[in-house]
Amino acid sequence: MIGRLRGLLVEKAAPEVVLECGGVGYEVQLPMTSFYQLPELGSEAVIFTHFVVREDAQLLYGFASKEERALFRELIKTNGVGPKMALGILSGMSAEQFVDAVQAENITGLTKLPGVGKKTAERLVVEMRDRLKNFGGPLLTPYADRLAGTNPTENTLVSAPDPEEDAIAALVALGYKAPAASKVVAKVAAPGMSSEQLIRDALKAML
Template identity: 50%
Template sequence: MIGRLTGILLEKHPPQVLLDVQGVGYEVNVPMSTFYDLPTIGTQTTLYTHLVIREDIHLLFGFATESERQTFRQLVKISGVGARTALALLSGLSVHDLHNAVAAQDSARLIRVPGVGKKTAERLLLELRDKLNSTIMNLDESVPSSAHGDDILDALLSLGYSDREANWAVKQISTSATLSDGIRQALQLLSKEK
């Protein structure tokens, strides 16, 4: 099993990247959440991986965080959810958002992901209810740390910031910040990063 790869990023063609690991080029399928977080071509990067072996092909999937990989592994265990659907789910929702959708039994949020219909969404909600547990969420680096973290995160997302940018900014904010101060601090941090 290939559990992790560290190498030079050679090519980026969504949803696939080519990673040179000591002279061997690995084609790795990644969710868009990971794709947008990748460094520039020619830079060293590390991906947590999951290998799928079928009769006709070997597919390697890569993830920026361990929580994404664990969530992917939970998703592909569900009947009717293949690797492509799991990749689409992680491209359309962060691990945190998926956990919230499952906790709230919000099928409408899942149906918005391309390739996920009503029946698949209902099956996901039913089977993931007890499986997306706190272990995966604790691995996720994007869980808001501020007392108003979810509200600040929603505000940043509505302003057009990506999940990665918004989550990074929320993690930087003091846990004692008020909602308005938290949003102000996050916007200042994000303006400096641009």
């Protein structure tokens, strides 16, 4: 089991990064809540990881905190929720917000997350309500709103030929449908915006 990586951040392309540790580059997928907390390229980063082994692939998922990783592990125990959906859920809400939504049985709020329909939202509430009692915490300011107050030049992605296409690809990787991702990116796009700025504003618009 690979539980923690510490190394040089050599690539960032939401929601995936490459972390070089001892000469080996590890590809790691992160929820956007953790992705935004990464340092600049070329800096040292520490990521808590969850290792998934499938017949056709070996995948690493990374998190900025042990709490977020613990919630990811609880999510994938839920019937019908795989790692990709769990990643999308944690990109749309902070760990504290998700716990609060489940405890409050906020089905409407949960259905706004990528891939989560009414039945899945109800299943999340029923199956996770008791398991999440130890997480607790009050409802925080929506994560996208907190992002709106941060410096948009911090932690920007490496420049890409087309930031809009890059942002759409990231949203699709997180579980949003391509047409919906394209529509919301076109809606929030403005001249000079980076891929990360577009992703931030698109996630805010979808909540």
